Amino acid sequence: MMKALILQAPGCLEFCSVPVPVPGQGEILIRVQAATTCGTDLKAFLRGHPQIPMPGVFGHEYSGTVVAVGNGAPFAVGDEIMGVHSAPCQQCRWCLQDQENLCDSIMATKVLGTYAEFLLIPERIARTNVFPKPNRLSFELAALLEPLACVAQGLERATPKAQMDVLVIGPGAIGLMFVAALKHIGVRDVTLAGRNPARLSVGEQFGARPTSLDDAAGEYDLVIECTGNVDVWERSIDYVRRGGTLVLFGGCKAGTEVRFNTHRLHYDDLTLLSPFHFGTRAVRTARNWLMHPDFDLSPLFSGDRNLADGESVFRDLEAGRGIKYVFHP
Ligand SMILES: [Zn+2]
Ligand SMILES: [Zn+2]
Incomplete structure (x- = not known):
């Protein structure tokens, strides 16, 4: 079992024990090293969100260390990784016309549940939008790949x-x-x-x-x-x-x-x-920015918090206290 934050209903977060997922074909399981809070999570916490079913696990910004892999997975146990929570199919009408952000199935397999000790990354995302984390980039900054x-x-x-x-x-x-x-x-x-x-x-x-x-x-x-x-x-x-x-x-x-x-x-x-979401090119652009020595987003961090205090973290964000908090589950 592992500890995870579960969004039960708008305004209600519980710190629970849930089963640790097991990676299947092409999937990877990571130990979450950093998970950052996000405006989308705050919206989901306050009023629900169509892409975040309740009750359910919660959080989508992450970085971590691979602890188990399925057959044919593109990473090995011990790899430090950074990634985003979705990946386009690269085959549909939108993907083929350079609009991967609108991919027909971009949310079909998504990463959800980074506010937990372990996180399962589906095959398509592991293959397309997960990368090795450079040593000199902290886990916290690496977790900003998705919003960036x-x-x-x-x-x-x-x-x-x-x-x-x-x-x-x-x-x-x-x-x-x-x-x-x-x-x-x-x-x-x-x-x-x-x-x-x-x-x-x-x-x-x-x-x-x-x-x-x-x-x-x-x-x-x-x-x-x-x-x-x-x-x-x-x-x-x-x-x-x-x-x-x-x-x-x-x-x-x-x-x-x-x-x-x-x-x-x-x-x-x-x-x-009114651009929405991102394609694979934008993910790579963001990764290049993060890896540049002069590009430092650390002033965005308002402090480290405990998963057990999840609800008070989102109450702080609701009140405009802090910008982004970091969990190290
Ligand atoms: Zn986000
Ligand atoms: Zn597509």
């Missing part, structure tokens, strides 16, 4: 250039990772809008100019919305210059509708993008 792959996908679509004036709205973990990635690829002017001073100061460490949304008036070449708040979605268009691009990145509640001024969309020739 989302950011890499967003930037792949947005195609930022060095001379662009970019506004990132929302200094949560994803917004902050956008700032770090934009600076890393050489974008000179990155502004970060938000209210939480502690989070804004992390953005400053990553090279952004902090501002509040009320003060961010201006005409940006590229605006990246990372709050998932419908009012901010609607306002964010006001910050885009004529001919500019708006990336609506933060997912809103199911059933949400937004209103945009059609005059602005048409006569100002705005481009609206």
